[in-house]
Amino acid sequence: MSEKILMTSSDIKRTLLRIAHEVVEKNRGTENLVLIGIQTRGVPLAKRLAGMIREFEEIAVTVGTLDIGLYRDDVSTNNLRPIIHDSDIPIDITGKQIILVDDVLYTGRSIRAAMDALMDTGRPKSIQLAVLIDRGHRELPIRADYTGKNIPTSQNEEIKIHFKETEGKDEVIITKRTQNP
Amino acid sequence: MTTAFSEHDNASGFSSPSATLRRRHILDLDDFSKDEIELVFKTGDAMLEVLGRKIKQVPTLRGKIIANFFIEPSTRTRSSFELAAKHLGASTISLDTAKSSMLKGESFINTLHTLQNLGADTIVIRHPQAGAPYLAAREIRSSILNAGDGWHAHPSQSLLDLYTIRQCLGNLEGLKVTIVGDIKHSRVARSNIWGMNAMGIKITLCAPYTLLPRHLDGFVSNSHLAPIVVTTNMEEALRGADVIMLLRLQGERQESGLLPSIREYVRLYQLTEQRLSLAKPGALVLHPGPINEDIEITPEIASGAQSVIDKQISNGVAIRMALLYLITGGNHAE
Numbered sequence: 310m311s312e313k314i315l316m317t318s319s320d321i322k323r324t325l326l327r328i329a330h331e332v333v334e335k336n337r338g339t340e341n342l343v344l345i346g347i348q349t350r351g352v353p354l355a356k357r358l359a360g361m362i363r364e365f366e367e368i369a370v371t372v373g374t375l376d377i378g379l380y381r382d383d384v385s386t387n388n389l390r391p392i393i394h395d396s397d398i399p400i401d402i403t404g405k406q407i408i409l410v411d412d413v414l415y416t417g418r419s420i421r422a423a424m425d426a427l428m429d430t431g432r433p434k435s436i437q438l439a440v441l442i443d444r445g446h447r448e449l450p451i452r453a454d455y456t457g458k459n460i461p462t463s464q465n466e467e468i469k470i471h472f473k474e475t476e477g478k479d480e481v482i483i484t485k486r487t488q489n490p
Numbered sequence: 491m492t493t494a495f496s497e498h499d500n501a502s503g504f505s506s507p508s509a510t511l512r513r514r515h516i517l518d519l520d521d522f523s524k525d526e527i528e529l530v531f532k533t534g535d536a537m538l539e540v541l542g543r544k545i546k547q548v549p550t551l552r553g554k555i556i557a558n559f560f561i562e563p564s565t566r567t568r569s570s571f572e573l574a575a576k577h578l579g580a581s582t583i584s585l586d587t588a589k590s591s592m593l594k595g596e597s598f599i600n601t602l603h604t605l606q607n608l609g610a611d612t613i614v615i616r617h618p619q620a621g622a623p624y625l626a627a628r629e630i631r632s633s634i635l636n637a638g639d640g641w642h643a644h645p646s647q648s649l650l651d652l653y654t655i656r657q658c659l660g661n662l663e664g665l666k667v668t669i670v671g672d673i674k675h676s677r678v679a680r681s682n683i684w685g686m687n688a689m690g691i692k693i694t695l696c697a698p699y700t701l702l703p704r705h706l707d708g709f710v711s712n713s714h715l716a717p718i719v720v721t722t723n724m725e726e727a728l729r730g731a732d733v734i735m736l737l738r739l740q741g742e743r744q745e746s747g748l749l750p751s752i753r754e755y756v757r758l759y760q761l762t763e764q765r766l767s768l769a770k771p772g773a774l775v776l777h778p779g780p781i782n783e784d785i786e787i788t789p790e791i792a793s794g795a796q797s798v799i800d801k802q803i804s805n806g807v808a809i810r811m812a813l814l815y816l817i818t819g820g821n822h823a824e
Contacts, residue, residue, distance in 0.1 A: 376536060378536070378550075379536065379540070379548040379549075379550040379578075379815075380548065380549065380550070381550075384550055384551070390511075390815065390816055392529070392532065392533075393532065393533050393535075393536035393537075393815075394532075394536070395535060395536065395539065396536070396539055425549070429543065429545055429547075429548065430543060
């Protein structure tokens with residue numbers, strides 16, 4: 310197993326700051342904006358983006374969390390059951406501009422599930438997608454509106470994102486599996 | 491939590507961690523670990539969120555078939571399993587054989603085979619004879635969920651009781667729970683004893699001698715936990731209790747001579763305001779239903795501030811959704 314650091318703490322900070330500015334620019338302000346982090350790794354990212362927007366716009370944007378376990382398309386074929394985490398969307402999303410936030414965009418299946426989960430709770434005006442890493446290998450017609458970094462990968466590589474909140478340090482790491490599990 | 495399930499699932503294209511109960515059937519709680527019960531609770535929390543929505547349905551078990559096979563009358567268990575399956579998007583079959591001549595062993599098995607051949611992924615069974623769901627689990631490929639067998643077990647009821655207590659009091663460890671009533675004939679009490687034991691709850695059982703099981707010693711195997719206290723004195727049983735769980739008294743217990751009279755039972759074992767005041771302030775009052783008003787409990791307490799009987803019913807749907815979710819479908823590689 311070989312390991313390489315792709316982004317350091319300050320890279321991640323700069324990238325998130327750019328995404329935060331892009332989100333506000335594209336939506337012409339923060340009116341009706343709701344940031345929703347996908348459980349579990351999108352949640353700290355959504356919170357950080359909201360924190361940055363609060364700093365430079367001086368306005369608090371609503372942040373929610375969404376678990377997609379009940380909407381996965383592999384529950385009936387796979388013996389594994391995802392642990393269902395809490396979903397907490399504090400407001401009615403109908404008419405809101407939703408920014409879905411996740412760490413890595415890969416097959417696109419998580420995002421498909423997240424959109425279905427959102428639609429069951431209301432009718433947002435629009436849904437946009439922000440991810441820190443896009444690693445390719447899409448299996449569905451989905452793309453991100455805001456991308457931190459495009460990292461072409463092979464399927465036996467794995468992208469790991471560490472957060473200060475959970476791993477004690479911010480960094481993005483790529484590892485190569487030497488054998489297939 | 492590592493023993494109950496594996497953490498990662500890289501092959502499916504999803505980044506979130508996965509879990510599974512490492513079991514195909516849910517027959518009783520006698521072999522449930524604390525981690526497994528916590529997993530049911532955590533899943534129940536998510537189901538409760540779904541129940542709070544305007545549209546109470548998710549597509550998780552779409553295309554799955556869940557059969558309710560009830561050879562005994564039931565209102566809340568049956569309807570909550572039915573609702574739970576529908577909220578998860580599954581198709582349901584319901585068999586009501588309480589009034590038919592389905593009680594013979596052979597036709598029970600035949601009916602199970604029919605349900606299996608109809609494609610039932612999970613069969614929820616209520617049967618008057620203890621052990622019937624175990625027989626079913628040996629005979630067929632579908633997952634079996636025991637919804638009550640004789641005096642033996644009723645795991646979903648116990649899990650929803652524990653979930654309700656946790657919801658109201660936070661932590662289960664170290665609580666004192668007093669179970670009052672017909673322990674001897676109660677599958678609710680038996681499953682609860684196993685479940686509470688796993689969660690580190692201190693149990694007191696209270697009933698007249700004739701309604702206590704004969705061999706309580708050794709019922710619970712984890713000898714490192716506090717032994718179960720057994721008493722016939724209700725006042726003593728209630729002192730300091732965090733939770734009081736009442737059991738339904740069946741009318742036939744008097745007819746079969748186990749009780750001299752219902753009136754005497756009421757005098758000694760009914761939960762009254764005065765007796766309730768012996769428990770901890772704010773102690774919870776649970777009853778699995780259906781209630782005999784003015785026998786196990788006064789109507790004032792049943793609908794009073796300390797009663798969580800209504801919560802038990804609404805939590806029942808969430809917990810049954812969690813159980814169906816955790817065992818239905820998949821390959822169950824063993």
